[in-house]
Amino acid sequence: MVTSEVSRWKRNKKEVGTHYLFNLVYIFTIVECNWRSEVSYKFYWNESLDKMLECIGVSWIRHRDIHLLTVGRYTYTSDQRFEAVHSPHAEDWMLRIKYPQRKDSGIYECQISTTPPIGHQIFLKIVEPKSEIHGGPELFVDNGSTINLTCIVEFAAEIPTTVQWSHENKPINFDSPRGGISLVTIKGPTTSSRLLIQKASPSDSGIYACDSFVATPAVIRVHILNGEHPAAMHHGHASIPLCPPIVSALIVPLTLIFKNH
Known part of the structure; x- marks a missing residue:
């Protein structure tokens, strides 16, 4: 049985x-x-x-x-x-x-x-609660175009009740005289929050963060370009030589040895 x-x-x-x-x-x-x-x-x-x-x-x-x-x-x-x-x-x-x-x-x-x-x-x-802004950690946007930031929150123990965006540690004011700022948030097991800022200007550059209060906040740095190439935005990085100095010093003697043979 x-x-x-x-x-x-x-x-x-x-x-x-x-x-x-x-x-x-x-x-x-x-x-x-x-x-x-x-x-x-x-x-x-x-x-x-x-x-x-x-x-x-x-x-x-x-x-x-x-x-x-x-x-x-x-x-x-x-x-x-x-x-x-x-x-x-x-x-x-x-x-x-x-x-x-x-x-x-x-x-x-x-x-x-x-x-x-x-x-x-x-x-x-x-799995740990996770939040991420697509396109990070840096985003380059042309002056006058639209900043499009999407924050994804997943693996949280509960669905977030809200997602708060900030710019340079200050909550974004959607009713500011600047205008052109909108937010669309879709809540669920995977929550997405999209921040749109139209007609971007240099004052819109800086660090943006999204906080769902159920996961570690996600951050991204936005650069506003005025015709320059994104590579030109990176300063203080010296070019890496093709061969390190010690290796370069060894190349000449080794070349001479092979020539002598």
């Missing part, structure tokens, strides 16, 4: 996939989690299968150090961030990780204690 029930589980199992924020996407066996993480594996149960699993046990094992983390609803680790979660007659046998850290990345296995054991492995990848 155990064999037939386990076979039914194997036919009905689904692979755990990428975990973005608050939902699970079932593709492959790679799991990406943010800093507020929960890893779970779903069993499709019926009453007899649920009773069987309660009796023989479902375990979570961490492969990095071959550590038994949970068995059934009980936790077997001193790390209080790990917790076994299962409700009677529920289809989830979960391993919950609170305040996940980079070191928690790796392979975890959900295992049924049969003989031989039956298990399924998943790869957990802990």
Whole structure:
């Protein structure tokens, strides 16, 4: 009876996939989690299968150090961030990780204690909240054209409620007499915020930053060009010689040796 029930589980199992924020996407066996993480594996149960699993046990094992983390609803680790979660007659046998850290990345296995054991492995990848402005770290814009800055925020534990832009450490005033400044923000698991500044002038040059308050702010330096080439904006960089001085000094003697032979 155990064999037939386990076979039914194997036919009905689904692979755990990428975990973005608050939902699970079932593709492959790679799991990406943010800093507020929960890893779970779903069993499709019926009453007899649920009773069987309660009796023989479902375990979570961490492969990095071959550590038994949970068995059934009980936790077997001193790390209080790990917790076994299962409700009677529920289809989830979960391993919950609170305040996940980079070191928690790796392979975890959900295992049924049969003989031989039956298990399924998943790869957990802990990712940090990230914000980035496209085109950085420097952007060159012609005088009189439009400055187009797009900030992307992803892997955050929660969707940002706002994205604030600043120029030279001062919040951008969209109602200033200058005019021509607009902002379009689309919120979601990946949030994008686009800042448009029309008719750019030298006063618009400098450092711009976008802050979502859920990730480290992203910055970019904008240069306004008045007909000059972007390369001309970089000062103080001496040209690198084709051969370092020591190597150049060795070339002549070696050349003479080869000529003498």
